[in-house]
Amino acid sequence: MLEAPIISTHTRVHEIAEPYWDEAYDVIVIGAGFAGLTAAIEASNSGASVVVLEKMRAPGGNSIISDGGIAAAGTPMQQRLGIEDSPQLMYADMLRAGLGINHPDLVWEVAFRSAEVFQWSVDYLGVQYLDRLDQFGGHSVARCFTAVEVSGATIIRRQMEKLRDLGVEIRLQTSLQGFVRDTDGRVTGVRVQEDFEPSHPEVEGDRLLQARMAVVLATGGFGGDVRFRSVQDPRLTADIDTTNKTSATAEALIEALRINAMPVHLSHIQLGPWSSPDEKGFGVGPRFADYVVFQYGMAVNPDTGRRFVNELADRKTLADAILAVGKPCIGIADAHAVAQSGWNIERGLEKKVVREFDELSQLASHYGIPADALQVTLERFNRCIEEQADPDYAKPVIAEAAPLSHPPYYAMRLWPKVHFTMGGIQIDVRGRVIDLNGKTIAGLYAAGEVTGGVHGACRLGSCAITECLVFGRIAGRNAAAEPA
Ligand SMILES: Cc1cc2nc3c(=O)[nH]c(=O)nc-3n(C[C@H](O)[C@H](O)[C@H](O)COP(=O)(O)OP(=O)(O)OC[C@H]3O[C@@H](n4cnc5c(N)ncnc54)[C@H](O)[C@@H]3O)c2cc1C
Numbered sequence: 001m002l003e004a005p006i007i008s009t010h011t012r013v014h015e016i017a018e019p020y021w022d023e024a025y026d027v028i029v030i031g032a033g034f035a036g037l038t039a040a041i042e043a044s045n046s047g048a049s050v051v052v053l054e055k056m057r058a059p060g061g062n063s064i065i066s067d068g069g070i071a072a073a074g075t076p077m078q079q080r081l082g083i084e085d086s087p088q089l090m091y092a093d094m095l096r097a098g099l100g101i102n103h104p105d106l107v108w109e110v111a112f113r114s115a116e117v118f119q120w121s122v123d124y125l126g127v128q129y130l131d132r133l134d135q136f137g138g139h140s141v142a143r144c145f146t147a148v149e150v151s152g153a154t155i156i157r158r159q160m161e162k163l164r165d166l167g168v169e170i171r172l173q174t175s176l177q178g179f180v181r182d183t184d185g186r187v188t189g190v191r192v193q194e195d196f197e198p199s200h201p202e203v204e205g206d207r208l209l210q211a212r213m214a215v216v217l218a219t220g221g222f223g224g225d226v227r228f229r230s231v232q233d234p235r236l237t238a239d240i241d242t243t244n245k246t247s248a249t250a251e252a253l254i255e256a257l258r259i260n261a262m263p264v265h266l267s268h269i270q271l272g273p274w275s276s277p278d279e280k281g282f283g284v285g286p287r288f289a290d291y292v293v294f295q296y297g298m299a300v301n302p303d304t305g306r307r308f309v310n311e312l313a314d315r316k317t318l319a320d321a322i323l324a325v326g327k328p329c330i331g332i333a334d335a336h337a338v339a340q341s342g343w344n345i346e347r348g349l350e351k352k353v354v355r356e357f358d359e360l361s362q363l364a365s366h367y368g369i370p371a372d373a374l375q376v377t378l379e380r381f382n383r384c385i386e387e388q389a390d391p392d393y394a395k396p397v398i399a400e401a402a403p404l405s406h407p408p409y410y411a412m413r414l415w416p417k418v419h420f421t422m423g424g425i426q427i428d429v430r431g432r433v434i435d436l437n438g439k440t441i442a443g444l445y446a447a448g449e450v451t452g453g454v455h456g457a458c459r460l461g462s463c464a465i466t467e468c469l470v471f472g473r474i475a476g477r478n479a480a481a482e483p484a
Contacts, residue, residue, distance in 0.1 A: 024210035027479045030176045033061030035448025036218030037159035038472025044166040046480035055175035064156045068147030069462035072118035087111040097138040097314035098456020106454045117469040125158040136461035138314030144462040187443035214479035221421035221449035224248035232267040242418035243282035260435040264452030266423035271416035273318035276353045285353040292341045297333030305373030310393040316458035319416040328413035336406035357409045424452035431475030445479045447471035
């Protein structure tokens with residue numbers, strides 16, 4: 001019999017002494033992105049019965065639309081290429097970008113396990129990566145691998161296949177509505193809404209699912225939740241576009257807060273500096289900006305025609321610098337840079353997000369940049385490349401970079417968009433959720449973007465996938481080690 005749940009007027013949390021459950025599993029994972037699917041794989045491989053609950057009609061979350069870039073330090077490929085890297089260096093890079101407010105133990109876990117988890121994705125999941133390594137802003141060395149198809153879908157597909165082989169169900173249109181706890185406060189299950197429709201979230205029909213061992217919360221970030229994000233950072237209103245899916249909302253995070261999970265860094269919200277105001281969402285511009293302009297080219301203030309930042313700085317430094325200019329800035333590269341980067345920029349050109357110019361003066365006139373000033377900037381920038389040193393902005397000069405003197409020139413407008421939420425609920429290195437008193441919430445684990453602390457004030461590019469896989473594995477294994 002279903003006991004009358006104790007529901008206080010202030011919370012929607014069920015506290016039930018001896019509930020009637022509609023279904024029971026050992027481990028219930030909420031969210032079918034990188035973190036949740038990884039946790040489900042590990043929990044299942046540890047012998048637990050597992051179900052993954054996903055509110056949308058399709059799995060994948062933001063993970064499936066990501067570029068599939070994953071950072072790993074001290075890998076065989078780096079060694080082959082003579083790149084000296086280590087978990088210590090990656091840890092130092094992440095802390096520096098995060099302005100030192102990252103939780104050091106979590107950062108270390110990610111950096112230390114980065115090579116191992118990358119190899120796991122190759123050996124166990126069967127993910128294939130492009131035969132290249134990239135150095136994104138804020139990383140001291142090239143350590144970023146990119147999944148083939150340049151898409152997180154490559155990784156998600158492999159994870160789904162594994163879960164199918166393991167017999168783990170991914171139940172779609174099933175939305176977490178609240179946690180069920182026993183009278184000792186242990187999370188014993190979840191209240192969910194089936195047949196969930198984002199356009200009609202108020203539909204009734206809750207069911208109670210028991211988690212005999214634990215629940216793993218992996219519901220991602222809240223970059224698509226204008227109300228929640230603009231409370232944390234009032235600048236981030238609906239006027240600022242986002243690269244996130246509309247499903248990246250905060251309701252599951254809020255449910256965790258309702259049961260006293262400790263919030264961490266909620267107002268630290270990352271703006272992607274490589275996005276274009278000439279298209280909606282993530283689009284095709286970031287690939288040109290991140291892989292071509294920032295690595296091989298330069299960015300200028302259209303009013304002055306001058307550079308204004310180290311283009312290989314971390315995302316926060318870059319986005320803040322563009323916002324300080326106050327209008328879209330212009331990222332510039334040439335034919336040699338495009339060839340050197342190895343990227344096909346046709347889609348950007350087709351969508352007119354990236355533009356091609358035979359002469360620098362045409363580029364200047366198109367964007368309203370003073371042509372003489374731009375010519376002076378270009379010559380100065382080219383000297384930096386030749387001399388392998390940038391006295392103006394200390395941009396690390398990539399060894400293969402060449403002076404921008406091979407027309408046609410390519411350019412795009414740069415304007416930041418909401419991309420990633422560094423904040424979330426606190427976890428410890430075992431993936432256990434921590435409450436307001438600094439104690440673990442029994443029966444509750446979390447992983448991925450719903451957690452806070454790993455990235456501090458600024459996440460470095462390609463470190464989110466590493467984090468999701470590292471903490472997804474940890475949370476899944478430890479959840480399945482709880483007593484049933
Ligand atoms: C366009 C784009 C490109 C990116 N590229 C990269 C990259 O190349 N490298 C990198 O490291 N990072 C990248 N990132 C960031 C990275 O992809 C994300 O941080 C990461 O995928 C988050 O994974 P996750 O599993 O935590 O959440 P998600 O993948 O977002 O999955 C969370 C899932 O939980 C579901 N959910 C939410 N609430 C509920 C609920 N109440 N009930 C049930 N289910 C719920 C969501 O629908 C979603 O499917 C990118 C992000 C974007 C948006």
